[in-house]
Amino acid sequence: MPPREVLAMPVYDYRCRVCGHEFSRFWRTIQRAQEAPTPECPLCGQGLTERVVSQVTLLGDLGGLTPNERAAKRAQEEKQAAITPREQIRKFQSAKKK
Numbered sequence: 001m002p003p004r005e006v007l008a009m010p011v012y013d014y015r016c017r018v019c020g021h022e023f024s025r026f027w028r029t030i031q032r033a034q035e036a037p038t039p040e041c042p043l044c045g046q047g048l049t050e051r052v053v054s055q056v057t058l059l060g061d062l063g064g065l066t067p068n069e070r071a072a073k074r075a076q077e078e079k080q081a082a083i084t085p086r087e088q089i090r091k092f093q094s095a096k097k098k
């Protein structure tokens with residue numbers, strides 16, 4: 001069972017200091033996003049980017065729900081996440097038999 005933090009994928013916004021282009025980047029964990037150097041600008045390829053701290057979003061952010069609703073939704077998401085790989089394995093196995 002992975003830690004719950006893995007389910008909340010942080011999206012950080014960055015701004016290029018060279019051309020001013022703003023872009024978003026997914027990270028698997030908040031810790032990784034904070035430890036890694038800022039990514040290169042996808043437009044001009046320069047590494048001179050800075051994080052736009054005010055616009056951090058969490059994918060799967062369940063704001064506005066009560067704790068019970070939140071727990072139910074988390075459980076549902078975990079259930080779905082657990083089902084998908086097994087279905088893929090089944091597909092893979094049935095394709096292999098042919």
Ligand SMILES: [Zn+2]
Nearest residue numbers: 016019041044
């Ligand atoms: Zn740029």
